[in-house]
Structures are given as C-alpha cells and as structure tokens.
Amino acid sequence: MTKGALEYIDAAKRGETDPSKYLGKLMGKLQPQAERFNLFSCIALEPEAGKGAPLRGLPFSVKDNICVKGFETRAGSKILEGYRPPFDATVVERMKAAGGSFIGATNMDEFGFGTFSANCAFGAPRNPFDETRSCGGSSGGAGGLTAILRHHVALAESTGGSISCPASFSGVVGFTPTYGRVSRYGLIDYANSLDKIGLMGRCVDDISLALPIISGRDRRDPTSLAQPELSLSDEKIKSIAIPEELVPAVPDARVSEAFSGAIRKLQDGGIEVAKVSMPILKYSIPAYYILACAEASTNLAKYCGMRYGKAGTRYDKMYDEFFTEVRTQSFGVEAKRRLMLGTFARMAGYRDQYYMKALRVRGEIVESYEDIFREYDVIATPTMPLLPPKFDNICKMSPATVYALDFLTVPPNLAGIPQLSQPMAYVNGLPAGIHFMADHWEESKLLSIGRIWEAQMHYTFPLDLEGFS
C-alpha cells in the first residue's frame, strides 16, 4: 500500500528527521525536476519549515490561484503579474498553523480556464509519466508535483473538475469536498458558486490528514457557514450507482474497460452495483459553461491595470481605452473567449434564455443526484474519458471538443457534491482514474470507498522525491 505523508510525519514525530533539514534536502532535489516539468508558477526559494502538530513541517504546495501573503500569486495569468496578496487565504493560514511548510505556487490554466493546463500564461506543466503529455487541468502543476513528491499535499481547486482531471492524468488521488466545506477566502475567483478548494495527495490517508485542517466555518466566507461537522469515520459502503448515460459515451475503450474491471473488483468485494438513469446530465456541459463563464466574466472585470497586477500605461487615454490596452495584452485567448461567452449569456435580452435557464437546469441536476443518493451510497464513473493526451493533439482540438471532454466531471461540480479521483489502472504506462461521488457533506463515505479501493490497487509513481537522504 502507498505510504504518503504519514511516513514523514511518523519519522518527524519519532525525532528521526529534522523538518528544516528534510526541507533543505528535498528542495535541492525538487528544483531541477520541478523546472523540467514546469510545475511551479513560483517556487519558494528558501521555504520556512513549519512547526508543530499535526503536520510537523510537511511540505505543501498551493495552486497559483490561492493567495499566499507576500508571495506572487498570479492564477496563471499575465494580468496578475506582480500581485503579492497582503493576506493568506484561510486554507493557507490553517495549513501553516498546523505545521505545514509552504513550498510554492503550482501552475494552472489561466484563472482555471482549461482541461490540460495548456492555457497557462507561464507554460503548460508536463506530465511526469510522459513529458509530451498533459498533467490535466486546471490544477495541472499540483497533479504533476504530487506525482513526483513522496511526502506532500497539494492545495488545489476545482470549478468543473479541475482537481479530479489532473488527479486522473497525473496518477494521484484528488479530493474535491462539498461546496461550502472549505473556506474560499483568499481564492482568486473563477466562478464563485462552483469553486471549491480541495486536495491532492498520494493516498487517501493524505486526504484524511489535511481535510480536517482546511475544513470548517470561516466568517470571511459566508458560504462556508452552513456546513455540518466533518466526519472522517469509516462507513460501510453497500451500494454503488453507475449513471448509464455516461459510461457508454466514453470514447476510449481502454478507459471504459479499465472502469468495468474496477467495478467488477468492487462488486466481488460484496458491494451492490446498479445502473441508474440520469437523463438531465446531458445538459450539464452547456449549463456549466454558461454559469461558470457568466460568473467569470464579472470576476475578471476587476483586472483593469489599476491597483494591482499588470499596470496600464495609457494614462493619456480615457478609462475605457486605458483598461482595454491592459486586458487585450494580458488576457489569454481562452480567457477572452470565456469573457465574451459569459458576458453574452447575462446580457439583457439573452439573460433569461441562457443564464436563468442554466440556473434551472442546475437545480434539476442537484435534484437528480439527491434522488440517486436516497438509494445508493456512492456514484462511480471513470474520471476522464481519455488517457492523458499529447500536447500535439491538444493543440488540434477545438474549444467545443475540449469542453465536451468534461462531461464526466462537470455534473458533480454543478451539484456541489464531494468527489474523489483515484488511479484505477495503468494503460501503456499511463494512469487512468476512477471517480467516486457522494451526497452533500458525506465526505466520510468517499474516504471509505477510497480506502476500499486502495486496499486492492497498487499505485506507481514516475518519481519518488523525498528529503530523508
């Protein structure tokens, strides 16, 4: 079984390793590898070793859209160049307080806009399993880093699948909590009603270690205040539902076969498996892109070359021309596409037809999941419908093709339910992930099914960097 962060913490607890020495050694090994795979947007040059329980100096990385006090935080965008937040995000504050050592900000698609991290203004992170392939997106750097670091957790973020997708492509464990479980204070917004900060690690234990640290109410994020208490207790998983509309739509037979194999194993272990119908899910992709882009187009309005980030230069012009210059030069193509799409969807005359209708679809999707969870403990699908693609192929894909690839991860994100992606098979040396989902606030069921799966699955990683020796 994979040993993750606990191996380090146990050693530190026994006094067998000194956190700052460990960190020093690790960073020396990490730097060239992280550069090779372009995993960091900004690496902490002389990281400070965290102190105290429970993390005892365990390294943690932060997706580039989560604010770290005084540390350049750019959300993968040129427009935020030079932005050093004067505050820590709540999750960063809590990780530091729990003894975590911050090691750097990981690369991502600009503002989270993408499936392959290829829309990162600072270059796409490359998959440590095969450098010609993507780590997935939008938390690609977090995925790649987790794949090469033995003792580490990554703070990542998902809007429509941005934790599960890179977990699947990078062959690691990705955990997206229920919307509202983890404070978003300090997260640079993509789509606030969908954004969730979550975790990546090498095993379920890594998740159960860090989840209670970052969870919990935060008065600075009112959407975090409604949560019931987090439970980590082991639960009996009796049944798994498989949405029958989704799996047959997977284009890569190697992925669907691996999934059938995984399900058979779980079934052999005594879990009831049933096919269920969720026809409303076919509207997920349009509903998601309308809502996410509508919100994103308001969130990105603030970037205007004033106050922080990239500064405008045309002070001789009127305000419109001033900010148009900065925005034209600094936003990437995908950001501009989503700005236009989102602005259109909320314009008077189109708002009812698109934005309001998408909200209604979202409501129905939530209900549809509620119906399933009344009868079943968890839902399972493959995480991504394909193996990590080559960059050569990615650049040939149209935006609509890329959007459609999110059909497995977008529905649970629209519903705000927790999700867990774990490696389920290796095809020609490339990882493929299985995606488990549970009802709102039932993170404990996901961790339980995750442990069941891990008991019979051997994970392999391309590199195993640590700071012991």
Add this chain to the structure above:
Amino acid sequence: MIGLEIHVQLPTRSKMFCSCPNAVSDEPNSTVCPVCLGLPGSKPSVNKKALELAATAANTLHCKLLDRTWFSRKTYFYPDLSKNFQITQFEAPVGTGGYLDISGRKVRISRVHMEEDPARAVHDLAPEQEFSLLDYNRSGVPLIEIVTMPDMDSPVQAREFLRTLLDELRYVGVVVEGEDLKIRADANISIEGGERVEIKNVTGLRNLERCLDYEHRRQEKLSKARMAVKRETRSFDEEKGVTVASREKEEEQDYGYIFEPDLPVYDLKLLSGEMKFPMTAAEKAAEIEKRFGLPAGEAKALLLSSKPLGDLFEDIARRVEPTHVLRWLNSVVKAEHYKRPDVDLKKVAGEIERVIAAFAIGKISDSIVKSAIKAVFEVGTAGELVELELAGDALAVIIAEILRKEPHLVGEIKNQPKAVNFLVGRIIKETKGKYDAKRIAEEIKKAVEKS
C-alpha cells in the same frame, strides 16, 4: 411630474461587506482593506446591522418585506468601483410597494434596496492636472436606494417629501443628523407635453431643491416658447445653480446582472421576526396623541423634528399639562435645541420642566418662558427667572435678564450714571411703553447696586 431615486448612507459602525470602520476620515484611503479594495482573493460578508437598518427603512415606508432577499452583481467599468461590479439588489430588494404620506397625499415607493457605495473620485483638480484622485474610504459604505413613483407634482412637493423622508428615517435611526447634506439623488422631472429629463447625482437636500426648481422653470420656459423638452440626462452645476445636458450617451446601459454567488439568500421575515422594528414616527405620534388626549397630527411634528424632543415630551407630559408641554417643546425648546445641539436634553430636562410647569400654573408669562428656556440652554438653569415673576415684578425680570446677558452694562452705569438713560430708552422700546421712564430708571439703579 417628479420621481426620485434617493441614496442614503446607513449609520453602521463598519462597512457593508467588511469590518473597516464606516466613518469619515480626513486621511484618504485609510479605512480600507482587501475586501473594500476588491483585491483578488477577498470575499464579502454581510454586515447584519446594515440589513436590519435597510429592513427598518422598508418597514417605515410601509413596504412589503420579502421572505427571500439576495444580492446581485451589477457590472460596469468605472474607476471608482473597486471590482468593476457593484454588489446591489436586483430581483429581490429588501422592500417593495410602499408609500410615504405627505400633506395628505401618498407618494408611492416602488422599492428599497441595499447596495455598496463606490469610492470617491475627484476629477478636474485643476485645468492643467490630467489625473483624477480616488479615495476608497467610501468604498463599501452601506447605502439604501429608495425609488419613488413619479407622484410629486411640483418641486415644493418633492421638497416636502424629502424632508419628511429624512425626518421619518431619522426617527427610526436609519439616518443620522447631517444626512441632509450627504443625501444623493437622481431626479426624473417632466411637465405636461414634455419628455422626461433625468438629473443625475445631486448631493444634499438643499441642492436637490435648487436643482428641481431650476429644471422646472427651464421646462416651463421651453414649453411657453413652444419648444420641445428633449428626453435627456442632465447634471446640476452647484455653483451656477443650473442644470446642464450631460455628455453621457442616452442609450440604456446593460449591467448584465447575475446573482452574487458569494453571499447567501436572507430570510427577511425571519430577520424581522428576530429584530423588533422600532415604532415609526407616525405610529408613535398616534400613540402619544391618544395617550395624552392631543388633537390628531399635533405630536408628529415634534417627533419628526427630533427623537430626544419626543422622549422629553413623553417624560414631562406625564406631570405637566400636555398641550403646554407640546407648545413650548415645539417652539422655543426646539429652536434652542437646534441652535445648541451640544446641550444634552436629558441634563436640562428638569429645568425645562420647571419653566413649563411655572407657566402652566399661570406663574410666568410667555416672554419669561422664552427668556428662561434660553437661559437653561445657555447656562444650564433658569435661575431666578421663574421665581422673580412670582413677586409680580416683570420689569425687574426684564432688567435682570438684560444685565445677565450684557454684564458690561453694570460697570458702565456705575461709572457713568447717565448711561442709564440709554438702557431706559431701550426698555421702553422693548416693552412698548408699558412702564414709565422714571420707574425703569429706579429699577435699573436697584439692580445695578445689587450686582
């Protein structure tokens, strides 16, 4: 016809979505934080007190309170807007469908909603300066916007409406003293046969009155000259006192409203059940009139002018004939209270009561009441003024009052006895010849010797 959109700042301790103080600061950009500066990563959280005050305002204006109210984002690019969107309310404002009575007429209120104030921008500092300055101290200050139907027929009515509105809101604590200088409004005004003209961003009650007067006259002139009143947006030039056509384009702005996803939906019915709304001035006046047997409408003017005066009335009227109390509080006491806002009414309540009580039993005259109340506000006590009249000697009281106010006269008369004649002439004039000169001179001498 006149319709108004009025912005009123709420007197909360902290701003609407962050814990920065909501206070006037001389130092620009000193009461700011990541939230009101809109820094990436920051998130708003609602100040519950602001929500309560907004609900109180809506309740005072007889609005329906929605059981579900939420916030929206109104997107437009402007340098004073830290996020380039404003958190406001669109579909579900705090209150809808209310009214306010003025002189027996109902002005309908279509909505009361909450929003955040943008920063303050200072343009055109000097002709040669090509930059503007921004002060974000105001960014995120809680506002309510009150939108009326076009139910006012004249600038006079609009003025009465605004004054009544401010009085009513002050009574329930939604606005504080001085808001009449800060109140901001957009006014829509049209006359028969003409198009609607919108005047944007007028600050202060006084300017609003001036601007409506001017615009009304302008439209009437055009109409008399048989010229069309164009549909347009104008602004008010405070210095010249005229409205001028704005350069702004006339097209409808599209704000692309979406729900504010960072903030939850609020149940106002629940909230208003938890918080007890204060009695409105109208309700309180009706109660007082009934309790003290006063004619309908008598108490309201007092309550609206100042809540402490209303409280004082309730207190004194329990022991002194209410009609007298009302009469004096509504006149001299009110005038002195306005003149000297620093005097704590509670501290002088006893003295005010002593004066009015003396009047009520016929002990002192109207003019003595006036002098005595003034003395109460000036030196904290009516002193002997109330007692002197008991001796039946009104002349002595008048003289004592003059010498108290102008103590230099005592010395002058002592040094230069002829100076008495000047004072004698003045008193004959003031008392309209009620006393003869010789007696006045004797009384003055007595008073001067005593002092």
